[in-house]
Amino acid sequence: MRSRVTVKQPLSIIVPVAILLMSGIGLFYYRAVKLGVPLVPLTAPQSWKIGATVVFDTSGSSSSVSLVIPKTTARMQIVNERFASDGFSVATVEEGGLRRAAWYKRQAQGEQRLYYEAVVRRDDDVTRTRKPRLRTFELSDVETRAGRRLIRDLSANLPKGASLADALATEIREGESASRSTLFGSSKESERRVAELLENLFLLAKLPARMHRGLSLSESDRGVGLHYFVEVYEGDRWRVFDVSTGTWGSPGSYVRWGNGAGKLISGRGIRNESLVLSVTPFEEEGFQSHLPEHASLSPVLSLPLESQAVLRVLMIIPFAALLVVFLRCFVGFQTFGTFMPILIALAFRETHLVNGVLLFSTIVACALLARRYFARLQLLLVPRLAATLTVVIIIIVGISVVTHAYDIERGLSVALFPMVILTMVVERMSLLWEEVGAIAAVKQGVASLLVAALAYSVFVSPEIQYLAFVFPESLLVILALCILTGRYTGYRLSELRRFRALAVSRP
Amino acid sequence: MSLIASPQALARKGILSMNRRNLTYIQRFNSRENYPKADDKLLTKQLATAAGIAVPSLYRVVETVGELKALDTYLRDLDDFVIKPAHGSGGDGVVVVLERRDGAFHRANGQTVSIRELKHHTANILHGLFSLGGQPDRALIEYRVQFDPLFEKITYRGVPDVRIIVFLGVPVMAMLRLPTKASNGRANLHQGAVGVGIDIATGVTRFGVCRDQPVDVHPDTGSPIAGVQVPQWDRLLEIAASCYELSGLGYLGADIVFDSTLGPLMLELNARPGLAIQIANRLGLDQRLGQVLRAKPEPGQEPAKRALLAKRLFDAEAQPAAAAEN
Numbered sequence: 060m061r062s063r064v065t066v067k068q069p070l071s072i073i074v075p076v077a078i079l080l081m082s083g084i085g086l087f088y089y090r091a092v093k094l095g096v097p098l099v100p101l102t103a104p105q106s107w108k109i110g111a112t113v114v115f116d117t118s119g120s121s122s123s124v125s126l127v128i129p130k131t132t133a134r135m136q137i138v139n140e141r142f143a144s145d146g147f148s149v150a151t152v153e154e155g156g157l158r159r160a161a162w163y164k165r166q167a168q169g170e171q172r173l174y175y176e177a178v179v180r181r182d183d184d185v186t187r188t189r190k191p192r193l194r195t196f197e198l199s200d201v202e203t204r205a206g207r208r209l210i211r212d213l214s215a216n217l218p219k220g221a222s223l224a225d226a227l228a229t230e231i232r233e234g235e236s237a238s239r240s241t242l243f244g245s246s247k248e249s250e251r252r253v254a255e256l257l258e259n260l261f262l263l264a265k266l267p268a269r270m271h272r273g274l275s276l277s278e279s280d281r282g283v284g285l286h287y288f289v290e291v292y293e294g295d296r297w298r299v300f301d302v303s304t305g306t307w308g309s310p311g312s313y314v315r316w317g318n319g320a321g322k323l324i325s326g327r328g329i330r331n332e333s334l335v336l337s338v339t340p341f342e343e344e345g346f347q348s349h350l351p352e353h354a355s356l357s358p359v360l361s362l363p364l365e366s367q368a369v370l371r372v373l374m375i376i377p378f379a380a381l382l383v384v385f386l387r388c389f390v391g392f393q394t395f396g397t398f399m400p401i402l403i404a405l406a407f408r409e410t411h412l413v414n415g416v417l418l419f420s421t422i423v424a425c426a427l428l429a430r431r432y433f434a435r436l437q438l439l440l441v442p443r444l445a446a447t448l449t450v451v452i453i454i455i456v457g458i459s460v461v462t463h464a465y466d467i468e469r470g471l472s473v474a475l476f477p478m479v480i481l482t483m484v485v486e487r488m489s490l491l492w493e494e495v496g497a498i499a500a501v502k503q504g505v506a507s508l509l510v511a512a513l514a515y516s517v518f519v520s521p522e523i524q525y526l527a528f529v530f531p532e533s534l535l536v537i538l539a540l541c542i543l544t545g546r547y548t549g550y551r552l553s554e555l556r557r558f559r560a561l562a563v564s565r566p
Numbered sequence: 567m568s569l570i571a572s573p574q575a576l577a578r579k580g581i582l583s584m585n586r587r588n589l590t591y592i593q594r595f596n597s598r599e600n601y602p603k604a605d606d607k608l609l610t611k612q613l614a615t616a617a618g619i620a621v622p623s624l625y626r627v628v629e630t631v632g633e634l635k636a637l638d639t640y641l642r643d644l645d646d647f648v649i650k651p652a653h654g655s656g657g658d659g660v661v662v663v664l665e666r667r668d669g670a671f672h673r674a675n676g677q678t679v680s681i682r683e684l685k686h687h688t689a690n691i692l693h694g695l696f697s698l699g700g701q702p703d704r705a706l707i708e709y710r711v712q713f714d715p716l717f718e719k720i721t722y723r724g725v726p727d728v729r730i731i732v733f734l735g736v737p738v739m740a741m742l743r744l745p746t747k748a749s750n751g752r753a754n755l756h757q758g759a760v761g762v763g764i765d766i767a768t769g770v771t772r773f774g775v776c777r778d779q780p781v782d783v784h785p786d787t788g789s790p791i792a793g794v795q796v797p798q799w800d801r802l803l804e805i806a807a808s809c810y811e812l813s814g815l816g817y818l819g820a821d822i823v824f825d826s827t828l829g830p831l832m833l834e835l836n837a838r839p840g841l842a843i844q845i846a847n848r849l850g851l852d853q854r855l856g857q858v859l860r861a862k863p864e865p866g867q868e869p870a871k872r873a874l875l876a877k878r879l880f881d882a883e884a885q886p887a888a889a890a891e892n
Contacts, residue, residue, distance in 0.1 A: 388585055391584075439689060440689075547589075548586035550576055551585065554583055558571060559568065559570055561579055561844065561850070562575035562581075
């Protein structure tokens with residue numbers, strides 16, 4: 060019986076590669092150069108989630124509540140505001156320099172809760188270049204005299220280069236000098252009074268200053284309170300003094316809330332009102348915040364944040380795949396399955412590298428032992444595979460419980476697919492072990508892990524994440540490179556080693 | 567010896583790389599539709615028998631798990647036999663039984679197994695444990711090749727075979743594979759067997775390689791492996807050349823064994839033969855493949871004629887002249 064041999068001529072790769080490269084690089088050039096989309100992410104601004112909960116009693120008639128809420132400033136952006144309540148209508152009002160949320164319900168009975176939540180985004184690139192104006196201080200004659208005396212005393216004892224503002228702040232907050240007592244006079248030494256005095260003393264000392272009330276961002280807690288802050292301009296920059304804690308910080312260390320005076324909550328038809336504030340650091344998904352305003356020209360960036368989060372991972376996979384291609388065709392790595400290392404690397408995203416490798420190795424080792432036992436039980440293939448899979452799951456549950464009991468954080472964010480991958484790896488490794496020997500099996504296992512670790516480093520690289528996400532045209536270039544590599548007929552690094560004896564001429 | 571060779575040095579010797587083998591030769595000259603003719607050992611046997619090429623006789627094909635109950639009946643009249651998967655690769659899943667004594671089966675690798683274990687192994691085969699991609703498979707029970715005492719000194723408990731790479735029907739390179747203790751009696755280089763280069767023109771062995779290292783003697787018997795004349799060499803070349811018509815594969819590896827009574831038998835075909843044969847011969851495949859392309863073998867040519875072409879093209883003594891010609 061004769062069989063026909065056909066020789067297939069391949070299509071030219073020049074056309075698809077040229078189209079992909081031209082469009083990919085062209086788009087990239089246009090956006091990066093002409094439109095000015097930055098090539099590296101701007102320093103990640105920091106974000107916090109702030110919240111306010113208002114609890115009060117009502118008596119059955121109509122209730123209206125007004126809560127002072129923060130305003131957006133040049134440095135601190137307030138976004139994603141949310142108001143939640145049960146049956147209240149809500150509106151935001153701005154008057155007298157203050158911003159408020161106003162809730163209203165026609166008939167409210169019993170205890171009520173109102174929630175306010177927002178994201179605060181700090182823009183560190185904001186710089187104020189003008190030297191600020193010096194306002195006039197507001198002190199009585201007595202206070203002015205005492206203040207001048209205090210300033211003189213402190214300046215005299217000040218070491219060279221030290222800050223007068225520091226000295227003043229410490230003295231006013233907790234000092235014991237006579238001048239200080241005079242300044243306070245008969246008024247209570249409340250935080251507010253301290254802040255007011257400090258503001259005016261700074262102004263007296265010819266340092267521009269301003270008092271504010273707000274939420275400190277260095278705390279991360281529920282039930283925090285509003286502190287008084289005094290911002291002072293000394294030595295060509297602004298610094299902020301937190302009166303409650305007595306610490307100094309940069310201007311972005313708190314978010315202003317209110318105008319320094321007056322109650323935050325007011326209302327009609329309410330009793331026993333209480334306010335609980337909270338602040339937590341917040342990791343924002345999506346790169347919206349990393350880009351200057353005008354550059355959101357990638358269609359990907361206008362998707363909702365949840366979609367962006369998913370795409371952010373997906374769009375890096377081609378980069379990792381290209382890495383695997385390189386390691387296979389140019390270096391000569393032999394792994395269990397071509398893209399299994401990528402799946403393993405995706406799992407490493409949850410567990411992080413060292414833990415991930417340890418976990419993987421431990422699970423595979425245990426499962427290999429189990430599989431050995433099952434082999435001696437002489438079971439049918441598919442039930443044996445299922446048994447191995449179950450053992451893998453049991454091991455993972457065990458590890459979860461143990462790490463939790465010992466408070467080891469990283470334990471297991473368990474993604475679904477690694478189970479199946481692990482089972483497949485175990486099965487292939489056992490076969491290889493039985494047929495060829497331990498060395499070959501372990502070699503391939505280590506190679507797979509190594510490739511997975513390298514793919515992981517691609518996944519977590521912020522530069523590549525940014526590139527893939529903000530310049531999706533890079534995927535076209537990746538595609539072109541894959542096609543080009545598909546025609547590579549040269550030697551692999553491993554072959555340069557394997558055939559090295561042949562390079563030498565022998566008779 | 568340096569750590570690695572330079573690509574230029576290897577290219578000068580015409581060493582074939584994996585990438586090039588896959589892209590330029592296998593993809594271009596091996597059509598996917600012909601793969602089963604090499605991958606499915608059952609099909610290979612049927613085609614070979616129809617073409618008049620000698621193969622180890624097939625006693626039985628086991629296709630379903632239900633048949634396993636009757637395995638002892640199948641094996642009743644057999645004292646020695648081989649059970650292998652139809653779609654196995656590289657010797658995986660092959661069980662060679664040398665003799666049966668007191669209800670126990672003595673395997674070539676020294677183990678003794680019961681009928682139950684044989685049934686279990688066959689069940690594994692049927693479930694696709696040894697097939698590529700885990701597809702359900704068939705098990706073949708076939709004649710056990712009695713190895714020719716000619717090779718006794720240079721083999722360890724197994725049957726050596728000859729692997730010949732055939733390109734467009736022309737044999738281009740050959741290697742004798744000798745089982746060792748390390749390879750468990752298998753003639754598989756990956757498992758530690760010794761590969762010995764054979765001069766295509768004469769059929770005489772040259773140097774050996776074991777685990778990518780050059781060797782001159784068999785690691786277990788200590789006998790020299792060079793200078794052995796493979797018997798019926800011309801017949802072997804013809805059998806190899808005719809595998810081209812058999813399979814329709816332009817680039818293939820033919821594995822042929824010697825039986826002490828029956829002579830050369832074609833064991834199996836390989837659509838993706840490995841590159842270690844180059845190390846065994848200390849010669850590059852690419853160079854020879856190029857020579858075949860330039861010689862433009864005619865499609866309708868007789869296998870015998872192509873075997874002669876190979877002898878002429880790759881005559882070691884005439885090499886310098888041939889190289890100058892090209």
